[in-house]
Amino acid sequence: MKGIILAAGKGTRLYPITRPVCKPLLPVYDKPMIYYPLNLLMTAGIRDILVIVPPDDQEPFVNLLGDGSKYGVSIAYIEQKVQRGIADAFLIGADFIGGDSVCLALGDNIFYGPAFRQKLRIAMKNKEGATIFGYYVADPRPFGVVEFDQNGKAISIEEKPAHPKSNYIVPGLYFYDNQVVEIARQVQPSDRGELEITSVNNAYLDRGMLNVVPLGGEFSWFDAGNADSLYEAAGAIRAAQRSGVMLGCLEETAFRNGWIGREQLLALAKDMEKTRYGHYLQAVLGDLE
Numbered sequence: 001m002k003g004i005i006l007a008a009g010k011g012t013r014l015y016p017i018t019r020p021v022c023k024p025l026l027p028v029y030d031k032p033m034i035y036y037p038l039n040l041l042m043t044a045g046i047r048d049i050l051v052i053v054p055p056d057d058q059e060p061f062v063n064l065l066g067d068g069s070k071y072g073v074s075i076a077y078i079e080q081k082v083q084r085g086i087a088d089a090f091l092i093g094a095d096f097i098g099g100d101s102v103c104l105a106l107g108d109n110i111f112y113g114p115a116f117r118q119k120l121r122i123a124m125k126n127k128e129g130a131t132i133f134g135y136y137v138a139d140p141r142p143f144g145v146v147e148f149d150q151n152g153k154a155i156s157i158e159e160k161p162a163h164p165k166s167n168y169i170v171p172g173l174y175f176y177d178n179q180v181v182e183i184a185r186q187v188q189p190s191d192r193g194e195l196e197i198t199s200v201n202n203a204y205l206d207r208g209m210l211n212v213v214p215l216g217g218e219f220s221w222f223d224a225g226n227a228d229s230l231y232e233a234a235g236a237i238r239a240a241q242r243s244g245v246m247l248g249c250l251e252e253t254a255f256r257n258g259w260i261g262r263e264q265l266l267a268l269a270k271d272m273e274k275t276r277y278g279h280y281l282q283a284v285l286g287d288l289e
Contacts, residue, residue, distance in 0.1 A: 001048040002100045003041035006089045007034055010081035013226045015219055016051055020058050024107035029234040030277055036248040037105035043253055044120040047073045050096045055079050071250045072259025085194030090184035106172030110233050112247050113219030114233030123175045124212050129209025132173040134168030135221045143169035146212055157201055161190035173223050246280045
């Protein structure tokens with residue numbers, strides 16, 4: 001399976017802080033925002049990753065992540081010349097996807113919770129069709145709402161319904177088989193001129209091939225696309241990490257996946273030895289001694 005991170009948004013909801021820097025490079029507590037979706041893909045076991053970036057903004061991403069080899073993955077970059085919506089990622093990344101399946105993660109969405117790795121693996125086991133996540137909220141009316149049966153088969157998706165059929169909304173993480181490229185090619189622009197991801201999901205729904213993995217109240221999700229949600233995400237991550245668990249830690253995930261060895265992790269830790277982050281990486285090595 002291939003992985004794509006859509007990190008090409010202008011971040012207009014965050015102006016003026018995103019005028020000098022691309023939104024996915026903003027800090028969310030102690031890490032750049034893009035660390036979180038990248039770590040999510042790595043946690044799922046995905047090693048071949050494409051990052052879609054804004055025009056003329058590739059260099060800062062390369063400076064931060066390089067080609068991914070220090071994390072045991074392969075990272076490529078491509079520009080989205082014109083913003084045309086989330087589903088455009090499959091057209092931009094069609095050659096990258098090739099004949100494979102693909103997971104798309106939005107660059108400003110942050111997930112964490114117990115046993116999240118198992119939830120990701122459930123999604124990856126569905127070899128045919130599409131798998132999305134349903135995140136439980138008390139008031140789903142401002143969101144895209146998914147209704148599904150006890151077997152996790154989607155029944156309906158509605159955008160901002162006045163009378164929601166469930167309390168589960170669709171966050172920015174999607175798993176698709178290879179049909180997604182052709183489906184995306186058939187999507188027509190919406191009234192706002194974008195290729196909507198909902199149109200892709202509805203195509204799978206119409207085929208009876210849209211699965212849902214529910215995330216209950218023990219999971220946290222943030223769309224860090226405005227100042228308030230960015231602040232809330234940073235605070236939540238800080239609070240969670242005070243318990244001793246590092247979130248979005250690429251180096252630890254690479255090490256625990258067996259993609260890098262002790263010496264490489266030690267070198268990465270030493271590069272940040274004056275930070276709490278670096279101390280945490282040293283503690284990961286110490287726990288194994």
